[in-house]
Amino acid sequence: MPVNPKGEAVAPAPTTAGAPGSKAKRSTRKLRASALVAATAAAVLALTACGGGGGSDAKSADGKVELRFAWWGGDKRAQVTQAAIAAFEAENPNIKIKPEYGDWSGYWDKLATQVAANDAPDIIQMDEKYITEYSTRGALLDLSKYDVDTSKLDEAALDAGKGEKGLTGIAAGINAATILANPAVFQAAGVALPDDKTWTWEDFERISAEVTAKSPKGTYGAAAYGTDEASLGVWLRQNGKSLYTEDGKLGFEPSDIAEWWSFLKELSEKKAVPSASEVVEAEAAPLDQSGLATGKNGLAFWWSNQLPALEKAAGGELQILRFPSKTGKAADAKLWYKASQFWSASSRTKHPEETAKFINFLTNNVKAGEALLADRGVYPNSEVREAIAPKLAKADVKVVDFIDQIKSELGDAPAAPPKGAGAIQEIVKRYTSEVLFNRLSTEEAGKKAVDEMKSAIS
Amino acid sequence: MSAIGELSTMTRRKGPMTKEEKKANGRDNKAAYVFLLPWLLGLAVITVGPMLMSLYLSFTDYNLLQPPEWVGLDNFVRMFGDARLHNSLRVTFTYVLVGVPLQLAVALVIALVLDKGLRGLPFYRSIFYLPSLLGGSVAVAILWKQIFGTTGLVNQVLAMVGIEGPGWISDPNTALGSIILLHVWTFGSPMIIFLAGLRQIPVMYYEAAKVDGATTLQQFWRITLPMLSPIIFFNLVLQIIGSFQSFTQAFIVSGGNGGPSDSTMFFTLYLYQKGFGQFDMGYASAMAWLLLVIIGVFTAINFIASKYWVFYDD
Numbered sequence: 001m002p003v004n005p006k007g008e009a010v011a012p013a014p015t016t017a018g019a020p021g022s023k024a025k026r027s028t029r030k031l032r033a034s035a036l037v038a039a040t041a042a043a044v045l046a047l048t049a050c051g052g053g054g055g056s057d058a059k060s061a062d063g064k065v066e067l068r069f070a071w072w073g074g075d076k077r078a079q080v081t082q083a084a085i086a087a088f089e090a091e092n093p094n095i096k097i098k099p100e101y102g103d104w105s106g107y108w109d110k111l112a113t114q115v116a117a118n119d120a121p122d123i124i125q126m127d128e129k130y131i132t133e134y135s136t137r138g139a140l141l142d143l144s145k146y147d148v149d150t151s152k153l154d155e156a157a158l159d160a161g162k163g164e165k166g167l168t169g170i171a172a173g174i175n176a177a178t179i180l181a182n183p184a185v186f187q188a189a190g191v192a193l194p195d196d197k198t199w200t201w202e203d204f205e206r207i208s209a210e211v212t213a214k215s216p217k218g219t220y221g222a223a224a225y226g227t228d229e230a231s232l233g234v235w236l237r238q239n240g241k242s243l244y245t246e247d248g249k250l251g252f253e254p255s256d257i258a259e260w261w262s263f264l265k266e267l268s269e270k271k272a273v274p275s276a277s278e279v280v281e282a283e284a285a286p287l288d289q290s291g292l293a294t295g296k297n298g299l300a301f302w303w304s305n306q307l308p309a310l311e312k313a314a315g316g317e318l319q320i321l322r323f324p325s326k327t328g329k330a331a332d333a334k335l336w337y338k339a340s341q342f343w344s345a346s347s348r349t350k351h352p353e354e355t356a357k358f359i360n361f362l363t364n365n366v367k368a369g370e371a372l373l374a375d376r377g378v379y380p381n382s383e384v385r386e387a388i389a390p391k392l393a394k395a396d397v398k399v400v401d402f403i404d405q406i407k408s409e410l411g412d413a414p415a416a417p418p419k420g421a422g423a424i425q426e427i428v429k430r431y432t433s434e435v436l437f438n439r440l441s442t443e444e445a446g447k448k449a450v451d452e453m454k455s456a457i458s
Numbered sequence: 459m460s461a462i463g464e465l466s467t468m469t470r471r472k473g474p475m476t477k478e479e480k481k482a483n484g485r486d487n488k489a490a491y492v493f494l495l496p497w498l499l500g501l502a503v504i505t506v507g508p509m510l511m512s513l514y515l516s517f518t519d520y521n522l523l524q525p526p527e528w529v530g531l532d533n534f535v536r537m538f539g540d541a542r543l544h545n546s547l548r549v550t551f552t553y554v555l556v557g558v559p560l561q562l563a564v565a566l567v568i569a570l571v572l573d574k575g576l577r578g579l580p581f582y583r584s585i586f587y588l589p590s591l592l593g594g595s596v597a598v599a600i601l602w603k604q605i606f607g608t609t610g611l612v613n614q615v616l617a618m619v620g621i622e623g624p625g626w627i628s629d630p631n632t633a634l635g636s637i638i639l640l641h642v643w644t645f646g647s648p649m650i651i652f653l654a655g656l657r658q659i660p661v662m663y664y665e666a667a668k669v670d671g672a673t674t675l676q677q678f679w680r681i682t683l684p685m686l687s688p689i690i691f692f693n694l695v696l697q698i699i700g701s702f703q704s705f706t707q708a709f710i711v712s713g714g715n716g717g718p719s720d721s722t723m724f725f726t727l728y729l730y731q732k733g734f735g736q737f738d739m740g741y742a743s744a745m746a747w748l749l750l751v752i753i754g755v756f757t758a759i760n761f762i763a764s765k766y767w768v769f770y771d772d
Contacts, residue, residue, distance in 0.1 A: 105714055109734040116522035116739070133737065137523035218609065276718075277608050277625025284603075284713030423736050426715060433718040437630050456736070 063094060065354050070100040071125035071341075072107035074287055076309045076375060083371035088361045095354050097123075103286070108422065115139050120346035122355045126169045128160065129421045131342055132248075135168035136419055141345035142166030146356035149364050156413060157380035160339040163416070169342030170363055173377025174403060175305040176335050177230050179321040182314060185298040189214035189221075196321035197330045201263065204299075204324040208272035211298045223291050223300035224273040226264050226432030227283050228425045231301045234323050235260045237334035237411055248418030250453055258446030261435045268436060276436035283429060288313035304402055305340050305377035308395035320402045322409075334411035337403070340377035378403045420457040427452050516744035521737040533744035543745070545720050546728040549634060553724065554701045557641040562693055565645035569652035570682075583650065590646030599640070599710030603627055606636045627711050630721035637707050637722055648693040655689030656682070684769040691768045695760050702753050705730070725749055 071081060078101055085097045100121055102110065108130065114120045120139065134140050144150075144167040150158055153171070161169035179196075186193050189211045194203055208221025215221075225231035233243045239259075242251035267273045274282065274291070282291055287306065291297035293313035302310065304320060311318050325332040343362055345355045362368045369384035374396035379385040385400075392400065417424075431449040434440040440448070491498070516533055518526035537543055568586055572579060592598045605611045606626035613623035626636045663681045672680065683690075705726040708716060716723030716731070725745070733742030 109730075112522050112734050112737060134523065137521065139523045275608075275625075277628040280628035280718045281608055281625060283717075420736075426731075426735065429715065430717060430719060433630070437719060439630065439719055 064096055065094060065351050066096045066098055067123060067349075067351060067355055067358060068098045068100055068121035069123040069358070070107070070111065070121035072102060072104045073125075073375075074309055076312060077101075080372050080375050084362065084368045087365075087367040087371055088358060091361070091367075092354075092357065095358070097358060115346070118348060120348060122346055122349040122351065123358055124344045124346060125172070126342035126344040128339060128342070129417050129424070131161070131169050131344065132163060132416060132419045133422060134344070135163050135165045138165065139347055140165065140168035141347045141349065141352060141355070142168060143170060143345060143356060143359065146352055148356050148360045152364060152381045152383050154380050154382065156337055157339055159413075160416070161342050161344075169339075169344045170359060171339035171341075171380045172343050172362070173305055173340040173374070174337050174380055175303045175340040175377035175399075176337060176403060176406060177234050177323065178302060178304045178307075178335075178402070179299050179323060180292055180302045180307060180310060181299050181319040181321055182292055182295060182297065182316070183319055184314075184316055185215065185219065185295055186211060189219075189298070191298075193319065194321065194324075196324075198328045199324045200326060200328045201324045203328075205263075205267055205270065205272050208267065208299060209270045212271045215298075219296050219298075220274045220278075220291070221272050221298045222267070223282065223297040224264060224268065224279045224432075224436070225301050226261070226436075227279070227429050229428050230303070231323075232257065232260055232428060233414065234334065237336075237414070238323075238326055238332060242414055243424075244415045244417055244421070244457075246415045248415075248457065250450065250457065251415070252450075254443070254446035254450045256446075257449060258442040261432065261442040261445060264432070265435060265442065276433065279436060280433055292318070303338070303340065303377075304399050305374060307399050308374065308393065311395045320398060322406065330406075331409045333409065335406055336410055336412070336414055339380075374399050418457045423456040424453055427456065512743040512746055515740050516747050518740045518743075520740040520743075522734075522739050523737070526740060529740065533741045534748075536741065537744065537748065542720060542723065542728060543725075546716070546723045546725045549716075549721065549723055550702060550704075550725040552634060553638055553641070553704065554698060557638040558694065558697045558701050560638070561642045561645050562648055562690065562697065564642055565648040565693070566652050566686075566690075568645065569649045569656060570678075572649075572653060573656040583653065586649055587646035590644045590649075592644075596706065596710055599707050602636070602640050602707070603711055628718055630717075630719040633712070633718060633721045637711055640707050640711075641701065641704070648697060651689055651693055652686065655686050659685040687768045688770060691760070691764050695757060698756055698760065699753055702749060702756070 069085070071077065073081075078099070081101070082099065085099060089095065089097060111120070111124065115134070124140070126134065126140070131140070142165060143161075148170065150167070150170065154174070157171035157174055158167075160171055161167055181193055183193060191207065191211050191214060194207050199207075204222065211221030212219070229243060236242055236252050236256060239256060241253075241256050245251045264273070268276070273279070274297075285291075287293065287309055290300065290310070290313075292300035292302070293310055295314065299321070307318055307320060322330055323333045323335060325334070343359045345352065345359060349355050362372070364381055364384065366384055366387045369379055369381070369388040370391055372379075373388060373392055378400050379388065389400075427449055431440070431445040435442055435445045515526055517528060517530060519529045519532070520526035572582055572586070576582060589598075603610075607613070608625035608628060610626070612626060616623040624632055626632045659682065663685070664677055667677050667681060703726055704724055708722045708724045708727050709730070712718075712722045712727075714727075716727045726749070729742045729745040729749070732738045732745065
């Protein structure tokens, strides 16, 4: 905001230009006096500052404990999470959970600030990209030291939350990188949906281009990839590389990512995916205004757990597809189970027992499962998963079935994202647009991007 | 004739004060400071305190989660090799050096038109001022995004005459331009100040000029501009300082990432990303101090240059 509102207050002053002399006299001794005031102010500041800092100690007179619970996500998630909170509060009348939720992008800025200000929420929904960052820096509680039952959790899901600082996150759900299809778009174009067990990247290109050609202007066969690193991860795995190595380094070379961009450029030239400008605009759109939800894209890259929310936004059915592979064999798609999110706790929480109790409830209590269903992915607790199966909506069932179906085809679990991995998405996104706008060649972009990524995670 | 004119006379003392005068002055001052106390406290707690803190942080490696570590001048040295920082400076300078003069020119032209004694002046004044109130707001930035989007209003209008417009805010070649346009659109604030300034110019100068046969254009160049120069200077200083610190528009229009391809990566936006996105608060603090120095230098240049073109009629 460039305009200083004070400007207007000063400007009308010229009317009193008659007596500048009298004002001129008042300018002396300002310094000494102001020094005095400054000293007083500093003293007051010092006094008040001692009392400040730290989060609110929320134990009120009646013995109630208030915990703050932060997550990112849309309306649907807010609804189901509130329902889970209500179920917990009914069982634990002495604990009150105060929700704080918002968008993905704002979430991390806010969380960083809150943690820095020693005002972190007690319960934090974490992502794998950030968990190492926060846990190695001591911001997260080691939940293994508290009463959280992990015996019913799938081993892979449990391991994902373990790090050098102990168990700092418990998987809230399992999901997988997928391609979602909007059958309505395919139908309108008169193109058959691909068979995801046999399709290759060439098929992906051909089919998407065909849908674009047979659709009205502004509708494309597929959304562009390149706006985050998940699809890059799949691509790399199919080429025998990985995003990260076990020792926290980058798992690929500039030429690998350059190849990925070359294919994207090819897709763009064949109009299989939207124009560069449209890709940039789509990045900023929230889930319910995404190309897939608004019927502008036939195919798009999403996590499996996002299907129900997207179906709701699209107002019609969507279909989950495996990623294409190089060979046309589903097992070569190299998908993996990802912990969709983690339940973490702030290491500075004043009520670790109560916080752990809530996380335990979310993880193991059927009532929590009945509220949350599959919004955060498939429940990692096998007992809860079975118990809630009859309650799942049609969209949720699709997600659960898909996760089951690909079990036998999965590749090795990828290495956990290292510290600094939160910056990778932004780098990928930026160089994708450099490439799409032809401002850099794919080789140059690859080299620069890898340099930046290396310094981000070093 | 203006606040700035007064500023320059204030520093010049005319002869020593008598004892009586000093005493009265002291009393006056004390009362003034008592009244100023709430503001001064605010200044200390909200402005000076954090500034000193950020000065300290600029010499540290601080990741927000762990205590800062002293690294001396490291952050400042790193700036030399940071290509994205250099780009953000380029973007910000373009924004300031193009946007500010353009905005002031528009403001002046509109002020001149309104000063011609239009009927319903208060109404028009309010209408033109409105964007200033809204321009920095999130809502308008979002609106801007809609208007200049690939399928936005601008392109819809262009399509009617058969032109296929680019995605103004999503194309790296035009994105900064559309944000500058948003800035120019918020000309209301300087316009109001110009209007007040125009009202101060004695009518007799124009009458005399008319008698001597001066054209309207001559009157503008010889009377209006020189008489208005302190106000222009005032607006220039304010706008330059403000524009260097612009953040909201770029943040909202680019979806917070300064894109596409860093083409709207303002200095402040990059600072924000470094501090809160990449946990590099020490570096971000150092950037803030670099910005302060840049603004200081620009303001100093402004004041020095003003001696050659600003005319004080006192």
